[in-house]
Amino acid sequence: MQNIIIGQYVPGQSFIHKLDPRAKLITAFLFVIIVFLANNWITYALLGAFTLLAIFVSRLPLRYIYNGLKPILLVIILTFLLHVFLTKEGPLLFDWGFLEIYEGGVKQGVFISLRLLFLIMITSLLTLTTTPIDITVGIETLLGPMKKVGLPVHEFALMMSIALRFIPTLLEETEKIMKAQSARGAQFSSGPIKERLKSIVPLLVPLFVSAFKRAEDLAMAMEARGYRGGEGRTSIRLLKWSGKDTTLFVILLLLCISLLLLRS
Amino acid sequence: MDITIKGLEHSYSKGTPFERKALSNINLSIPSGTFQTIIGHTGSGKSTLIQHLNGLLKPTQGSIQIGDFKIQAGVKEKRLKALRKHVGIVFQYPEHQLFEETIEKDILFGPLNFGVPEEEAKKRAARLIQQVGLDESYLSRSPFDLSGGQMRRVAIAGVLAMKPSILILDEPTAGLDPRGRREIMDLFYRLHEEEGLTTILVTHSMEDAARFSDDILIMEKGGIALQGGPETIFSNPEALKKLSLDVPETVQFIHRLEERFTKNLPHSVFTLEAAVDAALSILQKGEENS
Amino acid sequence: MEELITVQGVSFRYHEDQPHVLRDVSLSVYKGEWLAIVGHNGSGKSTLAKLLNGLQLPEQGDVLVEGYNSRDEESIWEIRRRVGIVFQNPDNQFVGTSVRDDVAFGLENSGMARELMLERISESVLKVRMEDYLDQEPHRLSGGQKQRVAIAGIIALRPSIVILDEATSMLDPAGRKEVLQTMRKLKEEEGMTVISITHDLEEAAQADRLVVMNAGEVIDEGLPVEVFKKGDMLEQIGLDLPFPLQVQRALSEKGYDFSRLTLSQEELVNELWTLQLKV
Numbered sequence A: 001m002q003n004i005i006i007g008q009y010v011p012g013q014s015f016i017h018k019l020d021p022r023a024k025l026i027t028a029f030l031f032v033i034i035v036f037l038a039n040n041w042i043t044y045a046l047l048g049a050f051t052l053l054a055i056f057v058s059r060l061p062l063r064y065i066y067n068g069l070k071p072i073l074l075v076i077i078l079t080f081l082l083h084v085f086l087t088k089e090g091p092l093l094f095d096w097g098f099l100e101i102y103e104g105g106v107k108q109g110v111f112i113s114l115r116l117l118f119l120i121m122i123t124s125l126l127t128l129t130t131t132p133i134d135i136t137v138g139i140e141t142l143l144g145p146m147k148k149v150g151l152p153v154h155e156f157a158l159m160m161s162i163a164l165r166f167i168p169t170l171l172e173e174t175e176k177i178m179k180a181q182s183a184r185g186a187q188f189s190s191g192p193i194k195e196r197l198k199s200i201v202p203l204l205v206p207l208f209v210s211a212f213k214r215a216e217d218l219a220m221a222m223e224a225r226g227y228r229g230g231e232g233r234t235s236i237r238l239l240k241w242s243g244k245d246t247t248l249f250v251i252l253l254l255l256c257i258s259l260l261l262l263r264s
Numbered sequence B: 001m002d003i004t005i006k007g008l009e010h011s012y013s014k015g016t017p018f019e020r021k022a023l024s025n026i027n028l029s030i031p032s033g034t035f036q037t038i039i040g041h042t043g044s045g046k047s048t049l050i051q052h053l054n055g056l057l058k059p060t061q062g063s064i065q066i067g068d069f070k071i072q073a074g075v076k077e078k079r080l081k082a083l084r085k086h087v088g089i090v091f092q093y094p095e096h097q098l099f100e101e102t103i104e105k106d107i108l109f110g111p112l113n114f115g116v117p118e119e120e121a122k123k124r125a126a127r128l129i130q131q132v133g134l135d136e137s138y139l140s141r142s143p144f145d146l147s148g149g150q151m152r153r154v155a156i157a158g159v160l161a162m163k164p165s166i167l168i169l170d171e172p173t174a175g176l177d178p179r180g181r182r183e184i185m186d187l188f189y190r191l192h193e194e195e196g197l198t199t200i201l202v203t204h205s206m207e208d209a210a211r212f213s214d215d216i217l218i219m220e221k222g223g224i225a226l227q228g229g230p231e232t233i234f235s236n237p238e239a240l241k242k243l244s245l246d247v248p249e250t251v252q253f254i255h256r257l258e259e260r261f262t263k264n265l266p267h268s269v270f271t272l273e274a275a276v277d278a279a280l281s282i283l284q285k286g287e288e289n290s
Numbered sequence C: 001m002e003e004l005i006t007v008q009g010v011s012f013r014y015h016e017d018q019p020h021v022l023r024d025v026s027l028s029v030y031k032g033e034w035l036a037i038v039g040h041n042g043s044g045k046s047t048l049a050k051l052l053n054g055l056q057l058p059e060q061g062d063v064l065v066e067g068y069n070s071r072d073e074e075s076i077w078e079i080r081r082r083v084g085i086v087f088q089n090p091d092n093q094f095v096g097t098s099v100r101d102d103v104a105f106g107l108e109n110s111g112m113a114r115e116l117m118l119e120r121i122s123e124s125v126l127k128v129r130m131e132d133y134l135d136q137e138p139h140r141l142s143g144g145q146k147q148r149v150a151i152a153g154i155i156a157l158r159p160s161i162v163i164l165d166e167a168t169s170m171l172d173p174a175g176r177k178e179v180l181q182t183m184r185k186l187k188e189e190e191g192m193t194v195i196s197i198t199h200d201l202e203e204a205a206q207a208d209r210l211v212v213m214n215a216g217e218v219i220d221e222g223l224p225v226e227v228f229k230k231g232d233m234l235e236q237i238g239l240d241l242p243f244p245l246q247v248q249r250a251l252s253e254k255g256y257d258f259s260r261l262t263l264s265q266e267e268l269v270n271e272l273w274t275l276q277l278k279v
């Protein structure tokens, strides 16, 4: 469970850590769009360079990112193979009778997998370098103008922050119950699959019971400290647009223009 | 079962940016039948250490030998369940240990897992719930609707029901009322003596540490700072203060008496009776002189 | 003395089909005092604490905090601003994702300006000696460390009344002393009122006033010396006497007469000195 990097925040002091969460959110959002502009080797190389640069600048340990990506790698490889075998364009490269591989298929496979990889890396980078609270605050301010149209922006942000706060709690709770049960003879990580599945059921019931109880206690602690929704609340987190954020936007703009010029 | 720990090191979240070394280079041997107490300030690694003794945490370096079970960094021990039958842990926070719908089911969880027939297990539950100071009507209640001290009692019953031969107690009396404290510590000690258990007690109570221990281990920053019998450990108040610890009340009392009456008194005074005797000896000497 | 909290004939139970957990409890808390509440496990201490800041509402009777009745919905927030609780278990009161966020939580709720918040945060983490852990996530702290952060989160709010519900039971001796000293200092210097729910009799002995609970009722209250005179009664309901008193009691059984009860070792040794001079 420790390897999951989605939603994890790694404290740090890098350029990317220090960016305004709004800048990061917008960048991630724009990136998702401009990834689809790429359609030849050079444009993909450009996106790749941007992604690698971002990872490099974030100073996150590469090994950690690699470990975190491992589970997703399987999906990417699967996507790749699917395209390689199913796309029948361009000159034929191999022909084993029942299996034919075309150059177009390979190209398509590589492109689509790269696209997936870039998307995952950039969005992971967002969550790895931004605390959940900052992300929530960022979203809330970005969507702020929508309040005027009557959208429940604050409630949405609140829901999200509670969910974000709750995921680690739930994971932690699972670990604790597993420990408590293992200490009294339950088995989780060894034995035949059937046994393992059987031991998961008694884990779920108490997990829900205690997560519920925990939520109740937490709600009580929050109330005891005067929490009553977003009205009139201030925030310790300060969003400040700085030169760094503008720099990021200039880079993003350059990337955009290059993509438009270089795509075929 | 003897316990031997060699070069034990533990880092939480090893290999991630969250890595945090909580134990380093621990060497320790606990002969079978010892009452071993571990003290140390908060965050010194006590809970981390004891969770290694039944394989809940894996060493990132070094090894732990318990009887003929061996837990080693990087090696998978296949007989963990068998080991856990012998090693019972009462966790620091009782509510983490409770998970069933009713208290009875919770107490039965361990014994049933280890193949104790249901009837026998239920008998144990009925007996234990009383031994920890609650009456049988509690058996059908939910363990989550209890007061802090009641939860702790249930958690203790659940571990004792497994009849472990090594009993690990992580601050078992925190949150208990004075009588509960005394009764539960007496219960542990009785079991220790009668069943020949190896008991490992983590505590912030210097009084308990002094009273029951054969050997005391003081932890500091993930390592061992001091080790010895109660007499040795509590003979040096200054060293203890530096480690955020203290001497038991009885010893404090003796030191005060010595200072005020400028007399030498025996130092290994760990019970109320002995403290009273010391006071008596001073009063009586006063009488003889006059 | 100014009365801050008034509890009048309060009864409470968690479920309709269960017996009452509090029965006809009446109690006053005065400004600037250190009130200790003792009682056996399950006697209703934590429940009473929850009633005092409006987390639970009485079934019968009233709880008044500086004139605000917890039954009025409008008053609840006024009450919670004035009464802070540090709970028994530090795990279940962590709200933030880092120590700083957690300490800030209550301040944010009160709508404090950011500058002032930062000031208050660094001040209160310093008081509990957690200043090096500001960016640490709570689930990576030890039990005692978490408890200290929880205390910081409450004192940052500067409530007029702080309830410590066995807040020091997970701390090492030095940590315990430190927290109690911190609280005592706040009491002395800022006139804070402290209600300490505790099983530690030494601590209870040092309180200004002591309330004894048994099976949902307040069965005694008064100066610690007065309450501890009733040793047999206390033992009967699962409590004990502080160490100096136990020694004194054993000695009086041996025929030594003391002029007064002593609640601290220092007093006891002094008494022994006079006694020795007499004989």
Ligand SMILES: Nc1ncnc2c1ncn2[C@@H]1O[C@H](COP(=O)(O)OP(=O)(O)OP(=O)(O)O)[C@@H](O)[C@H]1O
Pocket (backbone or CB within 6 Å): B012, B013, B020, B021, B022, B040, B041, B042, B043, B044, B045, B046, B047, B048, B049, B092, C139, C140, C141, C142, C143, C144, C145, C170
């Ligand atoms: N799950 C965890 N993940 C990361 N670090 C942890 C975890 N649990 C504890 N630590 C860290 O390991 C160190 C030792 O913690 P441990 O819980 O063993 O201390 P302890 O001696 O039991 O303290 P206490 O008396 O407060 O219970 C602490 O610095 C703590 O911050």
Ligand SMILES: Nc1ncnc2c1ncn2[C@@H]1O[C@H](COP(=O)(O)OP(=O)(O)OP(=O)(O)O)[C@@H](O)[C@H]1O
Pocket (backbone or CB within 6 Å): B144, B145, B146, B147, B148, B149, B150, B175, B177, C014, C015, C021, C039, C040, C041, C042, C043, C044, C045, C046, C047, C048
């Ligand atoms: N959430 C709950 N639902 C139902 N009953 C409860 C709940 N919490 C506590 N009780 C019951 O109410 C009674 C009083 O509990 P409370 O927690 O107030 O005791 P306490 O004096 O704080 O005890 P301790 O010293 O063990 O903390 C107990 O008998 C307990 O079983």
Ligand SMILES: [Mg+2]
Pocket (backbone or CB within 6 Å): B046, B047, B048, B092, B170, C142, C143
């Ligand atoms: Mg611990």
Ligand SMILES: [Mg+2]
Pocket (backbone or CB within 6 Å): B147, B148, B149, C045, C046, C047, C088, C165
């Ligand atoms: Mg309580």
